[in-house]
Amino acid sequence: MPGERLSIRDNSAVGRFHGVSESNGLAVPERHSEAKVKKDESGCRRWLRKACPCCLRKQSTSYELTVEKDPVVVGDGEKEEPASPVPPSGDTELNELSLAVRSVDLLSRKTDRNKKEHHTDQYCGDQLIIRRGQTFQMELELSRPFNPNTDKLHLELKIGTLPLVSKGTHIIIPLVEELQDERWEAKIVEQSVNRVKLSVNSSATAVIGKYKLTVATQCVKTGETTTHDPDKDIYMLFNPWCEEDTVYMESEKELNEYVLSDTGRLYYGTEKQIGARTWNFGQFDEGVLEACLFVLDNSEVPPSGRGNPVSVVRVISAMINTPDDLGVLEGNWSGNYVGGTSPTAWSGSVEILKQYHKEGGTPVKYGQCWVFSGVTTTVLRCLGIPARSVTNFQSAHDTDVSLTTDVYFDENMEPIHELNSDSVWNFHVWNDCWMARPDLPPGLGGWQAVDSTPQETSHGTFRCGPASLAAVRSGQVYLKYDAAFVFAEVNSDKIYWQRNLDGTFSQIHSEKKAVGHCISTKAVGSDERVDITNIYKYPEDSEEERIAVETACRYGSKPDVYSSPIAEDVVVEVRMEGEGPRMGGDAQLKIVVKNTSSHPRRTTLHSQVAVMYYTGVLKDTMKKEKLNVELMPLEEKTIEWILPYTQYQNQLVDQAALMLTLSGRVSETQQVLANQTSFRLRTPDIHIEPIGEAYVGKETSAKITFTNPLPCTLRNVVVRVEGLGLRDLHPIRVGDVGKHANVTVTEHFIPTIAGQRKLVASLDCKQLSQVHGVADINVHESQ
Numbered sequence: 001m002p003g004e005r006l007s008i009r010d011n012s013a014v015g016r017f018h019g020v021s022e023s024n025g026l027a028v029p030e031r032h033s034e035a036k037v038k039k040d041e042s043g044c045r046r047w048l049r050k051a052c053p054c055c056l057r058k059q060s061t062s063y064e065l066t067v068e069k070d071p072v073v074v075g076d077g078e079k080e081e082p083a084s085p086v087p088p089s090g091d092t093e094l095n096e097l098s099l100a101v102r103s104v105d106l107l108s109r110k111t112d113r114n115k116k117e118h119h120t121d122q123y124c125g126d127q128l129i130i131r132r133g134q135t136f137q138m139e140l141e142l143s144r145p146f147n148p149n150t151d152k153l154h155l156e157l158k159i160g161t162l163p164l165v166s167k168g169t170h171i172i173i174p175l176v177e178e179l180q181d182e183r184w185e186a187k188i189v190e191q192s193v194n195r196v197k198l199s200v201n202s203s204a205t206a207v208i209g210k211y212k213l214t215v216a217t218q219c220v221k222t223g224e225t226t227t228h229d230p231d232k233d234i235y236m237l238f239n240p241w242c243e244e245d246t247v248y249m250e251s252e253k254e255l256n257e258y259v260l261s262d263t264g265r266l267y268y269g270t271e272k273q274i275g276a277r278t279w280n281f282g283q284f285d286e287g288v289l290e291a292c293l294f295v296l297d298n299s300e301v302p303p304s305g306r307g308n309p310v311s312v313v314r315v316i317s318a319m320i321n322t323p324d325d326l327g328v329l330e331g332n333w334s335g336n337y338v339g340g341t342s343p344t345a346w347s348g349s350v351e352i353l354k355q356y357h358k359e360g361g362t363p364v365k366y367g368q369c370w371v372f373s374g375v376t377t378t379v380l381r382c383l384g385i386p387a388r389s390v391t392n393f394q395s396a397h398d399t400d401v402s403l404t405t406d407v408y409f410d411e412n413m414e415p416i417h418e419l420n421s422d423s424v425w426n427f428h429v430w431n432d433c434w435m436a437r438p439d440l441p442p443g444l445g446g447w448q449a450v451d452s453t454p455q456e457t458s459h460g461t462f463r464c465g466p467a468s469l470a471a472v473r474s475g476q477v478y479l480k481y482d483a484a485f486v487f488a489e490v491n492s493d494k495i496y497w498q499r500n501l502d503g504t505f506s507q508i509h510s511e512k513k514a515v516g517h518c519i520s521t522k523a524v525g526s527d528e529r530v531d532i533t534n535i536y537k538y539p540e541d542s543e544e545e546r547i548a549v550e551t552a553c554r555y556g557s558k559p560d561v562y563s564s565p566i567a568e569d570v571v572v573e574v575r576m577e578g579e580g581p582r583m584g585g586d587a588q589l590k591i592v593v594k595n596t597s598s599h600p601r602r603t604t605l606h607s608q609v610a611v612m613y614y615t616g617v618l619k620d621t622m623k624k625e626k627l628n629v630e631l632m633p634l635e636e637k638t639i640e641w642i643l644p645y646t647q648y649q650n651q652l653v654d655q656a657a658l659m660l661t662l663s664g665r666v667s668e669t670q671q672v673l674a675n676q677t678s679f680r681l682r683t684p685d686i687h688i689e690p691i692g693e694a695y696v697g698k699e700t701s702a703k704i705t706f707t708n709p710l711p712c713t714l715r716n717v718v719v720r721v722e723g724l725g726l727r728d729l730h731p732i733r734v735g736d737v738g739k740h741a742n743v744t745v746t747e748h749f750i751p752t753i754a755g756q757r758k759l760v761a762s763l764d765c766k767q768l769s770q771v772h773g774v775a776d777i778n779v780h781e782s783q
Contacts (some may be wrong), residue, residue: 026141037712076273099151099217100143101228102194106213107137112635119241119260124286128232131239131384135179140215142194144480147621152218155186155200157234167304168207173200176267182244197662204244206235206305208383235289236310238384249386257524258386259432262724263673264377264522266370267529268614268655268770270426270679271393271517271582276529278760278774279389280348280724285381288350291357292382295328298361309385309435309468313450314481318463320361320376320452325461326545328375329367332456333613335653340365344654345720345764347772349378351729368614368654372452373429385579386434388521390449390532392748395428396515397455397616398488403477403556405494407674409508411501413606414664423616424515426657426678428453428489430464432521437468440479444468447488447535458482464723469535475548476521487552490516491537491545493562496674507561508672512549513540542658569597570631570666572605574641574677582711583656583681583768587643591662593673599746602630603673605664609643612678614655622647629664648681650710654769656681682710686719686761686773696782701748702775704761708737710768718764719745725753726777731764751779 107114108128114136115121120129132138146153155173163170166269176185179201190197211234218225240249240259249255269275282288296306297320305311319327329352343366346352352364352375367375373389380387396405399421404782408419430451437445448466458464458481467483468476472491475486478569496504516537523530553561571594581587584768595601603629611619627639639717641660648658657680687705694700704721708714717734721727725747737743751757757779763771 004092010329014376025554030479031135032061056319069703071085087143096218097144098222098224099146099219100226101230102141102213104215104228104230104232105139105141106214106230106232106234107139113137118239119255120237122260122262122284123289124284126598127235129235129237129289130202131237131245132202132206132208133182133242133245134200135240135689137189137197137199139195139197142196145194146188146191148188148198150220152220154214155198155214156214158214159207159211161544164304167302168205168307169303171206171211197486204239204242205307206236206237207303208312209296209303210235211305217673221582233291234443238312240384240386240434246438247385247434248436249434253524255386257389257522259381259384261381264374264389265527265529266389266429267391267520268370268427268429268657269393269682270580270657272576273682274393274518274520274529275682275770277370277770278527278758279370279377280350280377280722280758281374281381281761282348282350282724283378285350287357288378289382291353292379294361294483295353295358295529295556296377298326299326301490309433309438310481313380313385313433313435313448313466314366314382314463315377316376317450317452317459318466320372321367321378321454321462322456323454324363324461327363328352330365330371331365331368331372332366333368333615333617333654342366342370342654342764342769343368343769344769345718345762346371346374347720347762348722348724348729349375350724351722353378368425369425369453370429373431376431376452377451380431380433388432390432391427391429391520392536393517393519394515395425395489396414396492396494397425397428398485398492399422399423399456400557401484402558403484403488403492403553403563404558404560405492407487407494407496407560408505409496409498409663411499413665413672414499417497417618424494424526424612424613424676424678425616426655426680428615432469433466435466437466440468440471444470444476444479446470451486456485458485462771473535473537473548474476475551477552484552484555490519490533491549491552492516493549493561495558496672497670509674511674514676531719533666552556567669570601570671570673571604572662572664572673572675574660574662576679579682580679581643581681582709582770583683584645584711586645587648587658587679587681589641589660589677589679591627591639591641592630593631594634594636598633599668600630600632601669602628602667604628604663605662605673607641607660607662609660610659611648611651611653612657612659613653614657614680616659616678618659620651622651645711649710652681656683656769671689683768683771686763686771688761688773688775690759690775690777691746692737694777694779696751696754696779698782699748699750700777701746702759702777703729703744703746704732704773705742705744706737706763707742708740711739712767713738714765714767716765719761720764721759721761722748723749723757723759723777723778725755725757726751726759751777754779754781 099509106128110121123129153175157171160169160673173184173186179187185198186198187553189199215228240247259394265276266279299315301315321327322330377387405422408416410530432447447469452464454462464482467486472484472487477487494511496509498508519533520529575590608624610621618708660677662675689703691701714737717737719732722729757777760774
């Protein structure tokens with residue numbers, strides 16, 4: 001308009017474009033479309049193409065174009081003075097000014113797109129937690145508008161104390177025009193004056209862990225470079241939703257179960273008396289991710305080794321136990337848990353991991369196999385590796401790499417305890433994790449066994465796995481890692497040896513179905529138990545199973561064990577009715593002897609029952625007797641066997657397990673009869689009854705009831721209660737509980753998370769173990 005002049009003055013704010021029109025190819029605000037730009041203001045001409053000058057009022061180091069007017073007569077003849085122009089300093093063009101980052105928004109809130117798309121919205125806190133091989137977004141606020149023709153920008157991520165580009169621990173992320181898969185790069189997807197949104201692509205093989213972020217900018221014409229450290233970390237996890245990641249899992253239902261489910265079921269007992277308890281994995285709880293990364297940091301494996309899930313699983317297997325490093329849990333099978341927590345009293349992993357982290361890597365006391373497994377499931381799921389806890393009943397522990405479970409007798413058919421180092425655990429809990437195995441022959445990916453309970457060393461360290469279940473099933477025990485040990489646990493034959501007069505041993509009997517029964521895990525999407533024995537081995541006595549056994553044993557320390565088959569026509573087995581004997585009463589079993597031949601048979605069975613740790617180690621023998629048995633052709637006899645309560649009441653150890661051993665020799669054929677049967681005395685459950693409706697942020701309560709099954713007083717009883725999203729671990733000191741007495745306590749708590757939650761209670765008492773209960777609590781959103 002006539003009388004208007006264009007001037008520039010310093011401003012301290014940034015606005016947005018409003019009402020922009022096009023004039024001769026220039027982006028010019030409508031209110032300035034007729035402004036005359038003088039030749040001596042050509043330094044502003046190109047900048048005018050890039051941004052609306054009247055919308056830069058919030059920019060701290062930008063400039064604002066204003067239109068000056070000639071004096072205008074107003075009122076009674078007074079003149080309105082035009083604004084005084086403030087020119088830019090020097091003659092530098094505005095697009096040559098240094099470009100700096102003012103702030104970084106990682107879009108890391110639970111409701112943000114990043115956490116939703118990366119399935120990390122359940123993690124507590126506002127950290128950016130993402131999964132590798134997938135794009136994520138962030139927003140940058142710059143000191144001025146970004147010009148792709150004259151400005152450069154890149155991101156840097158660093159992990160570990162000595163980040164190196166060559167090791168994949170120092171990542172430089174360039175700015176590109178179009179994103180491509182399977183590489184680190186970033187693209188501007190939105191730009192609004194001095195704010196830009198970046199879409200960042202990550203590699204599917206990236207090292208997992210906590211990265212430090214830096215943003216670097218450069219003005220090409222001036223050569224000036226600036227860096228911005230937002231003091232914000234980016235947490236990178238494995239990505240089982242990404243096909244390029246080796247932990248990729250196709251089924252959405254299985255992903256929900258094996259990665260996103262924060263509670264589960266652990267199984268224990270014996271194959272005929274399977275017990276179940278709820279375990280709070282709690283991988284999303286506050287502080288758990290930091291604790292899991294601390295476990296990795298506390299190991300001897302550098303960050304550069306954390307891109308391969310095989311290596312990470314192997315590290316976790318070693319770091320959950322303590323015999324040769326400062327791992328998470330100290331194992332204790334002695335029955336004396338002074339100075340720590342009884343393994344049976346734990347009901348979740350959260351307190352264990354948080355305590356380990358808080359105390360700087362001091363091992364937590366105490367754990368046994370199900371605790372080691374529960375914590376391992378938590379760590380693997382937290383890091384993004386699909387995992388589940390698995391229980392193997394009648395689980396063999398092969399100590400001499402024979403791939404058989406060996407039992408030695410002397411000349412009189414008495415067990416030689418000092419030689420019987422192999423054992424069969426009533427049950428053993430370990431883990432399966434899911435991944436491809438590019439380091440093995442094709443077809444051996446999928447579920448892999450990993451065991452954090454310290455039993456035997458692997459390459460000098462107490463750890464086990466990952467061992468391909470496909471390799472275990474087919475007897476390919478020579479494949480890494482530790483397939484031979486896992487094979488022996490689930491499919492070794494039990495071989496009985498008798499000492500000869502010259503000190504040598506002869507093979508006298510074999511049991512082909514002695515180990516690896518009812519291998520169990522929680523079903524997908526429900527609390528039911530599912531039997532996965534067929535994944536670990538072929539059906540018993542099938543041709544494929546026998547080939548696998550004999551193939552495996554050829555790589556063991558007794559490769560000739562199957563060279564001379566033994567003829568057997570008398571069979572002995574032990575049966576129990578229903579759920580088996582209960583704690584506090586007499587233990588009753590049935591011994592069944594069957595003659596499968598067409599001739600009479602006679603034998604004398606030697607029986608002895610001993611207290612046993614659930615690991616198969618015997619403590620004290622409580623009862624011995626001889627049973628004379630005469631059988632007609634094809635006859636079957638049942639012998640009632642009873643162990644009175646008075647004989648075991650003061651002898652039991654954890655798990656209340658017993659081992660009945662039978663041995664004998666058939667007079668007519670000299671066939672050796674041998675059988676070992678473990679059983680436990682069942683304990684009662686804790687009953688939990690919710691009281692009223694539960695709402696987030698409002699106090700609610702539950703009634704907890706327990707009955708002492710013993711005809712004696714329980715001393716110093718403690719009930720430990722916890723529930724994810726309900727309350728932290730809380731011990732309730734009950735004190736002494738009289739014989740056959742009922743105890744009821746009311747627990748008050750304030751839920752913090754809506755949805756179906758589980759309240760878990762366990763009993764901590766010297767006289768009883770594995771006493772626990774669970775209740776589903778449906779928590780509503782606050783009213």
